[in-house]
Amino acid sequence: MATERHRSDTDPGDTDPAGRDLDAGAEPHPDEGGGAERFVPRSRSLRTLGAAAESCHGCELYRNATQTVFGSGPRTARVLLLGEQPGDQEDRLGEPFVGPAGHLLDRALAEAGLPERDVYRTNAVKHFRWRPPPGGGRRRIHQSPTQGQITACRPWxxxxxxxxxxxxxxxxxxxxxxxxxxxxxxxxxxxxxxRTWSAEPEAASAAGIAVMTTIHPSAVLRADDREAAFDGFVADLRRAAEVLK
Structure with a gap:
Protein backbone atom coordinates (compact mmCIF):
# COMPACT_ATOMS: atom_id res chain seq x y z
CA MET A 1 0.00 0.00 0.00
CA ALA A 2 1.35 3.43 -0.88
CA THR A 3 2.15 5.84 1.89
CA GLU A 4 -0.78 8.19 2.50
CA ARG A 5 0.96 11.45 3.25
CA HIS A 6 -1.53 14.27 3.85
CA ARG A 7 0.82 15.40 6.53
CA SER A 8 1.00 26.30 29.22
CA ASP A 9 -2.75 25.59 27.93
CA THR A 10 -4.67 28.70 26.96
CA ASP A 11 -8.38 29.25 27.49
CA PRO A 12 -10.49 29.17 24.32
CA GLY A 13 -11.86 32.62 25.08
CA ASP A 14 -8.60 34.46 24.25
CA THR A 15 -8.92 37.88 22.60
CA ASP A 16 -6.42 40.08 20.80
CA PRO A 17 -5.75 43.70 21.88
CA ALA A 18 -8.77 44.84 19.85
CA GLY A 19 -11.01 42.53 21.85
CA ARG A 20 -11.77 40.10 19.03
CA ASP A 21 -12.34 36.42 19.78
CA LEU A 22 -9.29 34.72 18.29
CA ASP A 23 -11.03 31.38 17.94
CA ALA A 24 -13.96 32.93 16.09
CA GLY A 25 -12.52 33.31 12.57
CA ALA A 26 -15.08 32.21 10.00
CA GLU A 27 -18.75 32.01 10.82
CA PRO A 28 -19.42 29.03 13.10
CA HIS A 29 -21.15 26.02 11.60
CA PRO A 30 -24.67 25.66 13.03
CA ASP A 31 -23.78 22.16 14.23
CA GLU A 32 -20.40 23.14 15.75
CA GLY A 33 -19.06 21.51 18.89
CA GLY A 34 -19.71 18.30 20.74
CA GLY A 35 -16.44 16.65 19.77
CA ALA A 36 -15.29 14.74 16.70
CA GLU A 37 -16.89 11.37 17.39
CA ARG A 38 -19.92 11.93 15.15
CA PHE A 39 -17.67 12.86 12.21
CA VAL A 40 -15.53 9.71 12.39
CA PRO A 41 -16.66 7.08 9.85
CA ARG A 42 -16.79 3.39 10.65
CA SER A 43 -14.22 2.69 7.96
CA ARG A 44 -10.65 2.40 9.20
CA SER A 45 -9.12 3.25 5.84
CA LEU A 46 -6.67 6.09 6.45
CA ARG A 47 -7.75 7.69 3.20
CA THR A 48 -11.41 7.60 4.24
CA LEU A 49 -10.61 8.92 7.71
CA GLY A 50 -8.54 11.77 6.31
CA ALA A 51 -11.28 12.77 3.89
CA ALA A 52 -13.91 12.72 6.64
CA ALA A 53 -11.74 14.82 8.95
CA GLU A 54 -11.80 17.65 6.43
CA SER A 55 -15.44 18.26 7.32
CA CYS A 56 -14.98 18.11 11.10
CA HIS A 57 -16.31 20.98 13.18
CA GLY A 58 -16.37 19.15 16.50
CA CYS A 59 -14.64 22.14 18.11
CA GLU A 60 -14.09 25.75 17.07
CA LEU A 61 -10.52 25.42 15.76
CA TYR A 62 -11.57 24.74 12.17
CA ARG A 63 -12.75 28.35 11.89
CA ASN A 64 -9.28 29.93 11.82
CA ALA A 65 -7.35 27.05 10.25
CA THR A 66 -6.52 26.90 6.55
CA GLN A 67 -7.35 23.20 6.45
CA THR A 68 -7.47 19.97 8.43
CA VAL A 69 -4.05 18.36 8.76
CA PHE A 70 -4.53 14.61 9.14
CA GLY A 71 -1.90 11.98 9.78
CA SER A 72 0.67 10.78 7.25
CA GLY A 73 2.45 7.50 6.76
CA PRO A 74 1.92 3.84 5.89
CA ARG A 75 -0.81 1.80 7.51
CA THR A 76 1.85 -0.84 8.18
CA ALA A 77 3.93 1.53 10.34
CA ARG A 78 5.09 0.06 13.63
CA VAL A 79 5.69 3.46 15.24
CA LEU A 80 3.07 6.19 15.62
CA LEU A 81 4.59 9.60 16.31
CA LEU A 82 2.10 11.81 18.12
CA GLY A 83 2.67 15.56 18.23
CA GLU A 84 0.58 18.47 19.48
CA GLN A 85 -1.02 20.19 16.48
CA PRO A 86 -0.11 21.47 13.01
CA GLY A 87 2.11 24.54 12.92
CA ASP A 88 2.00 27.44 10.48
CA GLN A 89 3.68 25.61 7.60
CA GLU A 90 1.76 22.39 8.23
CA ASP A 91 -1.49 24.36 8.16
CA ARG A 92 -0.59 25.90 4.81
CA LEU A 93 0.73 22.71 3.20
CA GLY A 94 -1.71 20.19 4.70
CA GLU A 95 0.88 17.72 5.99
CA PRO A 96 2.22 17.08 9.52
CA PHE A 97 5.81 17.78 10.56
CA VAL A 98 6.98 19.69 7.48
CA GLY A 99 8.24 22.82 9.26
CA PRO A 100 11.56 23.33 11.08
CA ALA A 101 10.58 20.95 13.90
CA GLY A 102 9.65 18.34 11.32
CA HIS A 103 13.02 18.61 9.59
CA LEU A 104 14.76 18.18 12.94
CA LEU A 105 12.53 15.16 13.64
CA ASP A 106 13.55 13.59 10.32
CA ARG A 107 17.21 13.90 11.26
CA ALA A 108 16.61 12.49 14.74
CA LEU A 109 14.67 9.50 13.39
CA ALA A 110 17.50 8.69 11.00
CA GLU A 111 20.06 8.80 13.82
CA ALA A 112 17.82 6.65 16.02
CA GLY A 113 17.52 4.00 13.32
CA LEU A 114 13.79 4.42 12.67
CA PRO A 115 13.16 4.25 8.91
CA GLU A 116 10.37 6.23 7.26
CA ARG A 117 8.54 3.02 6.29
CA ASP A 118 8.06 2.26 10.00
CA VAL A 119 6.66 5.66 10.98
CA TYR A 120 3.17 7.17 10.94
CA ARG A 121 2.99 10.84 11.96
CA THR A 122 0.00 12.62 13.39
CA ASN A 123 -1.07 15.19 15.97
CA ALA A 124 -3.40 15.23 18.95
CA VAL A 125 -5.28 18.14 17.36
CA LYS A 126 -5.85 18.36 13.60
CA HIS A 127 -6.26 22.14 13.22
CA PHE A 128 -3.74 24.93 13.85
CA ARG A 129 -4.56 27.10 16.87
CA TRP A 130 -2.97 30.53 16.59
CA ARG A 131 -3.36 34.21 17.36
CA PRO A 132 -2.19 37.39 15.63
CA PRO A 133 0.71 39.31 17.18
CA PRO A 134 -0.01 42.18 19.57
CA GLY A 135 -0.53 45.33 17.56
CA GLY A 136 -1.47 43.44 14.42
CA GLY A 137 0.53 41.89 11.62
CA ARG A 138 0.45 38.85 9.36
CA ARG A 139 2.47 36.46 11.53
CA ARG A 140 0.46 33.69 13.17
CA ILE A 141 1.57 32.98 16.73
CA HIS A 142 1.19 29.40 17.91
CA GLN A 143 -1.20 28.75 20.80
CA SER A 144 -1.25 25.37 22.53
CA PRO A 145 -4.64 23.65 22.36
CA THR A 146 -6.74 23.50 25.50
CA GLN A 147 -7.57 20.20 27.15
CA GLY A 148 -11.12 20.60 25.86
CA GLN A 149 -9.86 20.89 22.28
CA ILE A 150 -7.55 17.91 22.75
CA THR A 151 -10.45 15.84 24.08
CA ALA A 152 -12.75 16.97 21.27
CA CYS A 153 -10.24 15.78 18.65
CA ARG A 154 -9.36 12.51 20.41
CA PRO A 155 -11.77 10.31 18.39
CA TRP A 156 -9.64 10.94 15.29
CA ARG A 195 4.28 2.54 29.76
CA THR A 196 1.26 0.70 28.44
CA TRP A 197 -1.80 2.49 27.08
CA SER A 198 -5.15 1.23 25.89
CA ALA A 199 -8.06 3.18 24.42
CA GLU A 200 -10.35 1.00 26.55
CA PRO A 201 -8.36 0.25 29.72
CA GLU A 202 -11.43 -1.16 31.44
CA ALA A 203 -11.84 -3.89 28.81
CA ALA A 204 -10.42 -7.23 29.91
CA SER A 205 -9.32 -7.94 26.34
CA ALA A 206 -7.36 -4.69 26.00
CA ALA A 207 -3.78 -5.72 25.29
CA GLY A 208 -2.37 -2.21 25.38
CA ILE A 209 0.24 -0.41 23.29
CA ALA A 210 3.68 0.66 24.47
CA VAL A 211 3.99 4.44 24.82
CA MET A 212 7.35 6.19 25.07
CA THR A 213 7.35 9.87 26.04
CA THR A 214 9.82 12.51 24.96
CA ILE A 215 9.87 16.23 24.26
CA HIS A 216 8.43 17.79 21.13
CA PRO A 217 11.12 18.53 18.51
CA SER A 218 10.23 22.22 18.72
CA ALA A 219 11.56 22.13 22.30
CA VAL A 220 14.95 21.11 20.90
CA LEU A 221 14.90 24.17 18.63
CA ARG A 222 14.17 26.41 21.63
CA ALA A 223 16.84 24.88 23.88
CA ASP A 224 19.86 26.93 24.96
CA ASP A 225 22.12 23.97 24.19
CA ARG A 226 20.57 22.55 21.04
CA GLU A 227 23.24 19.90 20.56
CA ALA A 228 22.68 18.40 24.01
CA ALA A 229 18.91 18.63 23.61
CA PHE A 230 19.11 16.91 20.23
CA ASP A 231 21.29 14.12 21.62
CA GLY A 232 18.79 13.52 24.42
CA PHE A 233 15.93 13.50 21.95
CA VAL A 234 17.68 10.91 19.78
CA ALA A 235 18.39 8.78 22.86
CA ASP A 236 14.66 8.76 23.66
CA LEU A 237 13.79 7.72 20.11
CA ARG A 238 16.32 4.90 20.34
CA ARG A 239 14.41 3.59 23.36
CA ALA A 240 11.31 3.49 21.20
CA ALA A 241 13.26 1.61 18.52
CA GLU A 242 14.33 -0.94 21.14
CA VAL A 243 10.68 -1.72 21.88
CA LEU A 244 10.37 -2.97 18.30
CA LYS A 245 13.14 -5.54 18.70
Missing amino acids: LLAEVEAVRPAVIVALGASAGKSLFGPSFRVGDARGSV
Whole structure:
Protein backbone atom coordinates (compact mmCIF):
# COMPACT_ATOMS: atom_id res chain seq x y z
CA MET A 1 0.00 0.00 0.00
CA ALA A 2 1.35 3.43 -0.88
CA THR A 3 2.15 5.84 1.89
CA GLU A 4 -0.78 8.19 2.50
CA ARG A 5 0.96 11.45 3.25
CA HIS A 6 -1.53 14.27 3.85
CA ARG A 7 0.82 15.40 6.53
CA SER A 8 1.00 26.30 29.22
CA ASP A 9 -2.75 25.59 27.93
CA THR A 10 -4.67 28.70 26.96
CA ASP A 11 -8.38 29.25 27.49
CA PRO A 12 -10.49 29.17 24.32
CA GLY A 13 -11.86 32.62 25.08
CA ASP A 14 -8.60 34.46 24.25
CA THR A 15 -8.92 37.88 22.60
CA ASP A 16 -6.42 40.08 20.80
CA PRO A 17 -5.75 43.70 21.88
CA ALA A 18 -8.77 44.84 19.85
CA GLY A 19 -11.01 42.53 21.85
CA ARG A 20 -11.77 40.10 19.03
CA ASP A 21 -12.34 36.42 19.78
CA LEU A 22 -9.29 34.72 18.29
CA ASP A 23 -11.03 31.38 17.94
CA ALA A 24 -13.96 32.93 16.09
CA GLY A 25 -12.52 33.31 12.57
CA ALA A 26 -15.08 32.21 10.00
CA GLU A 27 -18.75 32.01 10.82
CA PRO A 28 -19.42 29.03 13.10
CA HIS A 29 -21.15 26.02 11.60
CA PRO A 30 -24.67 25.66 13.03
CA ASP A 31 -23.78 22.16 14.23
CA GLU A 32 -20.40 23.14 15.75
CA GLY A 33 -19.06 21.51 18.89
CA GLY A 34 -19.71 18.30 20.74
CA GLY A 35 -16.44 16.65 19.77
CA ALA A 36 -15.29 14.74 16.70
CA GLU A 37 -16.89 11.37 17.39
CA ARG A 38 -19.92 11.93 15.15
CA PHE A 39 -17.67 12.86 12.21
CA VAL A 40 -15.53 9.71 12.39
CA PRO A 41 -16.66 7.08 9.85
CA ARG A 42 -16.79 3.39 10.65
CA SER A 43 -14.22 2.69 7.96
CA ARG A 44 -10.65 2.40 9.20
CA SER A 45 -9.12 3.25 5.84
CA LEU A 46 -6.67 6.09 6.45
CA ARG A 47 -7.75 7.69 3.20
CA THR A 48 -11.41 7.60 4.24
CA LEU A 49 -10.61 8.92 7.71
CA GLY A 50 -8.54 11.77 6.31
CA ALA A 51 -11.28 12.77 3.89
CA ALA A 52 -13.91 12.72 6.64
CA ALA A 53 -11.74 14.82 8.95
CA GLU A 54 -11.80 17.65 6.43
CA SER A 55 -15.44 18.26 7.32
CA CYS A 56 -14.98 18.11 11.10
CA HIS A 57 -16.31 20.98 13.18
CA GLY A 58 -16.37 19.15 16.50
CA CYS A 59 -14.64 22.14 18.11
CA GLU A 60 -14.09 25.75 17.07
CA LEU A 61 -10.52 25.42 15.76
CA TYR A 62 -11.57 24.74 12.17
CA ARG A 63 -12.75 28.35 11.89
CA ASN A 64 -9.28 29.93 11.82
CA ALA A 65 -7.35 27.05 10.25
CA THR A 66 -6.52 26.90 6.55
CA GLN A 67 -7.35 23.20 6.45
CA THR A 68 -7.47 19.97 8.43
CA VAL A 69 -4.05 18.36 8.76
CA PHE A 70 -4.53 14.61 9.14
CA GLY A 71 -1.90 11.98 9.78
CA SER A 72 0.67 10.78 7.25
CA GLY A 73 2.45 7.50 6.76
CA PRO A 74 1.92 3.84 5.89
CA ARG A 75 -0.81 1.80 7.51
CA THR A 76 1.85 -0.84 8.18
CA ALA A 77 3.93 1.53 10.34
CA ARG A 78 5.09 0.06 13.63
CA VAL A 79 5.69 3.46 15.24
CA LEU A 80 3.07 6.19 15.62
CA LEU A 81 4.59 9.60 16.31
CA LEU A 82 2.10 11.81 18.12
CA GLY A 83 2.67 15.56 18.23
CA GLU A 84 0.58 18.47 19.48
CA GLN A 85 -1.02 20.19 16.48
CA PRO A 86 -0.11 21.47 13.01
CA GLY A 87 2.11 24.54 12.92
CA ASP A 88 2.00 27.44 10.48
CA GLN A 89 3.68 25.61 7.60
CA GLU A 90 1.76 22.39 8.23
CA ASP A 91 -1.49 24.36 8.16
CA ARG A 92 -0.59 25.90 4.81
CA LEU A 93 0.73 22.71 3.20
CA GLY A 94 -1.71 20.19 4.70
CA GLU A 95 0.88 17.72 5.99
CA PRO A 96 2.22 17.08 9.52
CA PHE A 97 5.81 17.78 10.56
CA VAL A 98 6.98 19.69 7.48
CA GLY A 99 8.24 22.82 9.26
CA PRO A 100 11.56 23.33 11.08
CA ALA A 101 10.58 20.95 13.90
CA GLY A 102 9.65 18.34 11.32
CA HIS A 103 13.02 18.61 9.59
CA LEU A 104 14.76 18.18 12.94
CA LEU A 105 12.53 15.16 13.64
CA ASP A 106 13.55 13.59 10.32
CA ARG A 107 17.21 13.90 11.26
CA ALA A 108 16.61 12.49 14.74
CA LEU A 109 14.67 9.50 13.39
CA ALA A 110 17.50 8.69 11.00
CA GLU A 111 20.06 8.80 13.82
CA ALA A 112 17.82 6.65 16.02
CA GLY A 113 17.52 4.00 13.32
CA LEU A 114 13.79 4.42 12.67
CA PRO A 115 13.16 4.25 8.91
CA GLU A 116 10.37 6.23 7.26
CA ARG A 117 8.54 3.02 6.29
CA ASP A 118 8.06 2.26 10.00
CA VAL A 119 6.66 5.66 10.98
CA TYR A 120 3.17 7.17 10.94
CA ARG A 121 2.99 10.84 11.96
CA THR A 122 0.00 12.62 13.39
CA ASN A 123 -1.07 15.19 15.97
CA ALA A 124 -3.40 15.23 18.95
CA VAL A 125 -5.28 18.14 17.36
CA LYS A 126 -5.85 18.36 13.60
CA HIS A 127 -6.26 22.14 13.22
CA PHE A 128 -3.74 24.93 13.85
CA ARG A 129 -4.56 27.10 16.87
CA TRP A 130 -2.97 30.53 16.59
CA ARG A 131 -3.36 34.21 17.36
CA PRO A 132 -2.19 37.39 15.63
CA PRO A 133 0.71 39.31 17.18
CA PRO A 134 -0.01 42.18 19.57
CA GLY A 135 -0.53 45.33 17.56
CA GLY A 136 -1.47 43.44 14.42
CA GLY A 137 0.53 41.89 11.62
CA ARG A 138 0.45 38.85 9.36
CA ARG A 139 2.47 36.46 11.53
CA ARG A 140 0.46 33.69 13.17
CA ILE A 141 1.57 32.98 16.73
CA HIS A 142 1.19 29.40 17.91
CA GLN A 143 -1.20 28.75 20.80
CA SER A 144 -1.25 25.37 22.53
CA PRO A 145 -4.64 23.65 22.36
CA THR A 146 -6.74 23.50 25.50
CA GLN A 147 -7.57 20.20 27.15
CA GLY A 148 -11.12 20.60 25.86
CA GLN A 149 -9.86 20.89 22.28
CA ILE A 150 -7.55 17.91 22.75
CA THR A 151 -10.45 15.84 24.08
CA ALA A 152 -12.75 16.97 21.27
CA CYS A 153 -10.24 15.78 18.65
CA ARG A 154 -9.36 12.51 20.41
CA PRO A 155 -11.77 10.31 18.39
CA TRP A 156 -9.64 10.94 15.29
CA LEU A 157 -6.54 9.76 17.13
CA LEU A 158 -8.30 6.63 18.37
CA ALA A 159 -9.41 5.85 14.81
CA GLU A 160 -5.85 6.31 13.53
CA VAL A 161 -4.46 4.03 16.22
CA GLU A 162 -7.06 1.40 15.35
CA ALA A 163 -6.21 1.69 11.65
CA VAL A 164 -2.42 1.57 12.02
CA ARG A 165 -2.17 -0.71 15.08
CA PRO A 166 1.36 0.44 15.95
CA ALA A 167 3.66 -1.50 18.24
CA VAL A 168 4.71 1.71 19.98
CA ILE A 169 3.41 5.27 20.23
CA VAL A 170 5.93 8.07 20.78
CA ALA A 171 4.25 10.94 22.62
CA LEU A 172 6.03 14.14 21.58
CA GLY A 173 5.36 16.64 24.34
CA ALA A 174 2.64 17.48 26.84
CA SER A 175 -0.37 17.80 24.55
CA ALA A 176 0.35 14.42 22.99
CA GLY A 177 0.61 12.83 26.43
CA LYS A 178 -2.59 14.50 27.61
CA SER A 179 -4.47 13.14 24.61
CA LEU A 180 -3.53 9.64 25.75
CA PHE A 181 -3.42 9.83 29.54
CA GLY A 182 -5.49 12.88 30.47
CA PRO A 183 -4.89 16.38 31.84
CA SER A 184 -2.65 15.33 34.74
CA PHE A 185 0.07 14.07 32.36
CA ARG A 186 3.49 15.73 32.74
CA VAL A 187 6.38 15.20 30.33
CA GLY A 188 8.97 15.58 33.08
CA ASP A 189 7.49 12.67 35.01
CA ALA A 190 7.21 10.33 32.03
CA ARG A 191 10.09 11.21 29.71
CA GLY A 192 12.18 8.27 28.58
CA SER A 193 9.96 5.69 30.22
CA VAL A 194 7.78 3.14 28.47
CA ARG A 195 4.28 2.54 29.76
CA THR A 196 1.26 0.70 28.44
CA TRP A 197 -1.80 2.49 27.08
CA SER A 198 -5.15 1.23 25.89
CA ALA A 199 -8.06 3.18 24.42
CA GLU A 200 -10.35 1.00 26.55
CA PRO A 201 -8.36 0.25 29.72
CA GLU A 202 -11.43 -1.16 31.44
CA ALA A 203 -11.84 -3.89 28.81
CA ALA A 204 -10.42 -7.23 29.91
CA SER A 205 -9.32 -7.94 26.34
CA ALA A 206 -7.36 -4.69 26.00
CA ALA A 207 -3.78 -5.72 25.29
CA GLY A 208 -2.37 -2.21 25.38
CA ILE A 209 0.24 -0.41 23.29
CA ALA A 210 3.68 0.66 24.47
CA VAL A 211 3.99 4.44 24.82
CA MET A 212 7.35 6.19 25.07
CA THR A 213 7.35 9.87 26.04
CA THR A 214 9.82 12.51 24.96
CA ILE A 215 9.87 16.23 24.26
CA HIS A 216 8.43 17.79 21.13
CA PRO A 217 11.12 18.53 18.51
CA SER A 218 10.23 22.22 18.72
CA ALA A 219 11.56 22.13 22.30
CA VAL A 220 14.95 21.11 20.90
CA LEU A 221 14.90 24.17 18.63
CA ARG A 222 14.17 26.41 21.63
CA ALA A 223 16.84 24.88 23.88
CA ASP A 224 19.86 26.93 24.96
CA ASP A 225 22.12 23.97 24.19
CA ARG A 226 20.57 22.55 21.04
CA GLU A 227 23.24 19.90 20.56
CA ALA A 228 22.68 18.40 24.01
CA ALA A 229 18.91 18.63 23.61
CA PHE A 230 19.11 16.91 20.23
CA ASP A 231 21.29 14.12 21.62
CA GLY A 232 18.79 13.52 24.42
CA PHE A 233 15.93 13.50 21.95
CA VAL A 234 17.68 10.91 19.78
CA ALA A 235 18.39 8.78 22.86
CA ASP A 236 14.66 8.76 23.66
CA LEU A 237 13.79 7.72 20.11
CA ARG A 238 16.32 4.90 20.34
CA ARG A 239 14.41 3.59 23.36
CA ALA A 240 11.31 3.49 21.20
CA ALA A 241 13.26 1.61 18.52
CA GLU A 242 14.33 -0.94 21.14
CA VAL A 243 10.68 -1.72 21.88
CA LEU A 244 10.37 -2.97 18.30
CA LYS A 245 13.14 -5.54 18.70
